[in-house]
Amino acid sequence: MRTERGLDRLVFFTDAVSAIAITLLILPLVDSASVAVTAHHSVERFIGDNLGQLFGFVLSFAVIARMWAVHHSLFEHVAAYSRTLFILSLFWALTIVFLPLPTEMLQFPTSTITVVWYIGTMLLSSIALLLIAVTVRRHPEISPEDNPMQARGVFGISVNAIAFLVALIVGVAVPVINFYALLLVLLASPAMLIYDRVMARRA
Numbered sequence: 001m002r003t004e005r006g007l008d009r010l011v012f013f014t015d016a017v018s019a020i021a022i023t024l025l026i027l028p029l030v031d032s033a034s035v036a037v038t039a040h041h042s043v044e045r046f047i048g049d050n051l052g053q054l055f056g057f058v059l060s061f062a063v064i065a066r067m068w069a070v071h072h073s074l075f076e077h078v079a080a081y082s083r084t085l086f087i088l089s090l091f092w093a094l095t096i097v098f099l100p101l102p103t104e105m106l107q108f109p110t111s112t113i114t115v116v117w118y119i120g121t122m123l124l125s126s127i128a129l130l131l132i133a134v135t136v137r138r139h140p141e142i143s144p145e146d147n148p149m150q151a152r153g154v155f156g157i158s159v160n161a162i163a164f165l166v167a168l169i170v171g172v173a174v175p176v177i178n179f180y181a182l183l184l185v186l187l188a189s190p191a192m193l194i195y196d197r198v199m200a201r202r203a
Contacts, residue, residue, distance in 0.1 A: 017093040018068040022042045024100040054104040079144040092128035123164040
């Protein structure tokens with residue numbers, strides 16, 4: 001196991017990566033605004049010409065914020081870290097810092113490639129979170145005694161990963177749906193309610 005200071009630095013690093021990735025999302029829109037001002041375009045025209053970019057920014061911001069929140073909550077159950085946890089966190093950071101690129105690719109005509117790159121990146125990020133959760137769950141020595149990783153948390157992250165996988169399959173298999181397949185991720189909340197009811201009945 002590594003030191004507590006090393007764990008803090010790992011958490012700070014992933015936090016910084018998330019903040020930078022979110023910041024990078026807005027930069028193309030800032031550049032577009034500068035070009036529009038130079039060309040003397042109206043605000044209405046700028047918004048109309050960049051609706052796709054604005055939608056991509058808001059969606060990717062929400063995804064990164066959500067992924068960071070899950071990562072943050074996961075590390076509430078971590079008191080020490082292993083090499084495996086370190087590598088998985090770096091892999092998760094890679095998916096987050098990469099997301100601004102497929103977000104910008106939304107400006108291309110929608111195709112199988114753009115859907116795979118965009119939703120696929122989110123899927124990889126959710127898989128990384130799931131692997132982190134499983135690692136923490138299976139190695140209780142990593143968790144503080146008073147706040148271990150619970151099965152419910154692993155289940156919730158599993159549902160998210162499955163939802164992104166199904167969204168990717170649907171988005172590719174049914175081109176007319178494409179990115180709207182991400183709405184399937186909203187089913188994670190009802191799934192958690194069902195899980196809680198089942199567990200309550202068993203208890």
